[in-house]
Amino acid sequence: NAGVTQTPKFQVLKTGQSMTLQCAQDMNHNSMYWYRQDPGMGLRLIYYSASEGTTDKGEVPNGYNVSRLNKREFSLRLESAAPSQTSVYFCASERDTRSSGANVLTFGAGSRLTVL
Amino acid sequence: QKEVEQNSGPLSVPEGAIASLNCTYSDRGSQSFFWYRQYSGKSPELIMSIYSNGDKEDGRFTAQLNKASQYVSLLIRDSQPSDSATYLCAVRLGGGGGNKLTFGTGTQLKVEL
Numbered sequence: 001n002a003g004v005t006q007t008p009k010f011q012v013l014k015t016g017q018s019m020t021l022q023c024a025q026d027m028n029h030n031s032m033y034w035y036r037q038d039p040g041m042g043l044r045l046i047y048y049s050a051s052e053g054t055t056d057k058g059e060v061p062n063g064y065n066v067s068r069l070n071k072r073e074f075s076l077r078l079e080s081a082a083p084s085q086t087s088v089y090f091c092a093s094e095r096d097t098r099s100s101g102a103n104v105l106t107f108g109a110g111s112r113l114t115v116l
Numbered sequence: 117q118k119e120v121e122q123n124s125g126p127l128s129v130p131e132g133a134i135a136s137l138n139c140t141y142s143d144r145g146s147q148s149f150f151w152y153r154q155y156s157g158k159s160p161e162l163i164m165s166i167y168s169n170g171d172k173e174d175g176r177f178t179a180q181l182n183k184a185s186q187y188v189s190l191l192i193r194d195s196q197p198s199d200s201a202t203y204l205c206a207v208r209l210g211g212g213g214g215n216k217l218t219f220g221t222g223t224q225l226k227v228e229l
Contacts, residue, residue: 033217040124042204042221043160058216090159104150105206105217107159 023091139205
């Protein structure tokens, strides 16, 4: 039982290049999230998906696109990378967002992205 | 005003002391409150959740919630060097936009020998 798996763990890009961060969970969770974490800024939500086939913008969606390929997988794409997108990216999953009770986020190990 | 606010620290406490971490939030409709611990270079992990006013204890950790004052706190008793980490407060907001989890910027805790 791997939980939430993110790839790649590290990536260096040049400005203008594109790339996709992959995320997969094996816990049969409905909801999946992409966060970025920058020093002094905490975790900021980029996009989330409450269920297969749906995606919504979070706090900082500009410059990103997402795809909820199926229930397991939620990818984050940078079409034209910028130095401001240098960050650590975390994928997370959760059983259900409709209940505000016991649902808990499970995070992947993170992907460290540097844009030169 | 940020939706979830924390003092960034660092908060330094001696080993064996009580560490007190605080968090305030702006949305009165918030329903669920969480404390995550994050070691340097690692992903956040949940240590406490609280949904009702009052205290909730789990081992050396106690979460306190006061919805009227809009704050949630985490007490760590008998602090150990292994507790040195950044503690993230997270709040599930009510209202529009779904039930997304919003994080504070985190408080860095240092437990000194």
